[in-house]
Amino acid sequence: MRRTFAVSALLIAAATGARAETAATLYSANCAACHRADAAGVAGQYPPLKGRIDKIAVTAEGRRYLADVLLYGMVGQIEANGAAYVGYMPAFNRLSDADIASVLTWISSLGGSKPPPAISAADVTAARAQPLTAAGVAKQRQALEAAHPLP
Numbered sequence: 001m002r003r004t005f006a007v008s009a010l011l012i013a014a015a016t017g018a019r020a021e022t023a024a025t026l027y028s029a030n031c032a033a034c035h036r037a038d039a040a041g042v043a044g045q046y047p048p049l050k051g052r053i054d055k056i057a058v059t060a061e062g063r064r065y066l067a068d069v070l071l072y073g074m075v076g077q078i079e080a081n082g083a084a085y086v087g088y089m090p091a092f093n094r095l096s097d098a099d100i101a102s103v104l105t106w107i108s109s110l111g112g113s114k115p116p117p118a119i120s121a122a123d124v125t126a127a128r129a130q131p132l133t134a135a136g137v138a139k140q141r142q143a144l145e146a147a148h149p150l151p
């Protein structure tokens with residue numbers, strides 16, 4: 001009995017480790033070229049994600065916005081850490097809901113929030129059911145910024 005418990009605890013630990021590794025791999029394959037390996041972004045070109053995504057993901061509307069950015073991309077001017085970015089974020093709707101949730105949750109975990117807020121696959125499924133344009137996502141961000149000032 002005790003042995004079964006120990007083995008399942010080990011399996012759970014291994015599965016959690018595998019999930020984090022998958023998310024890190026997803027990030028380096030799909031995001032690091034622009035947002036950089038450390039998710040600190042490139043001044044004036046690609047906004048920093050580290051230390052900001054956890055703060056945006058605190059509210060349900062914030063999590064919805066993050067899912068929408070990944071699914072539909074974004075075009076328009078935004079401000080991040082007080083600096084302006086006018087760029088184009090590509091859509092990643094070819095990734096599964098679970099992969100989008102896991103890469104966003106992984107980025108959230110790079111920030112200082114304890115515990116870091118998680119984005120669930122269900123958050124992404126709900127966002128996928130209500131398609132937006134990339135410009136629509138920029139408008140959604142403005143509305144979010146008015147309701148909950150973004151970092």
Ligand code: HEC
Pocket residue numbers: 027030031032033034035045046047049052053066069070074075076077078079080085086087088089090092103104138141
């Ligand atoms: C081709 C470059 C590029 C790639 C690849 C890319 N992004 Fe972006 N991303 C951008 C740009 C540029 C913006 C800002 C868009 C704007 O100014 O409207 C952005 C914005 C974002 C935002 C919104 C930040 C905010 O402050 O609201 C998130 C979240 C994000 N990206 C996450 C990701 C993730 C996760 C990946 C990988 C799955 C990724 N990006 C891949 C260029 C990229």
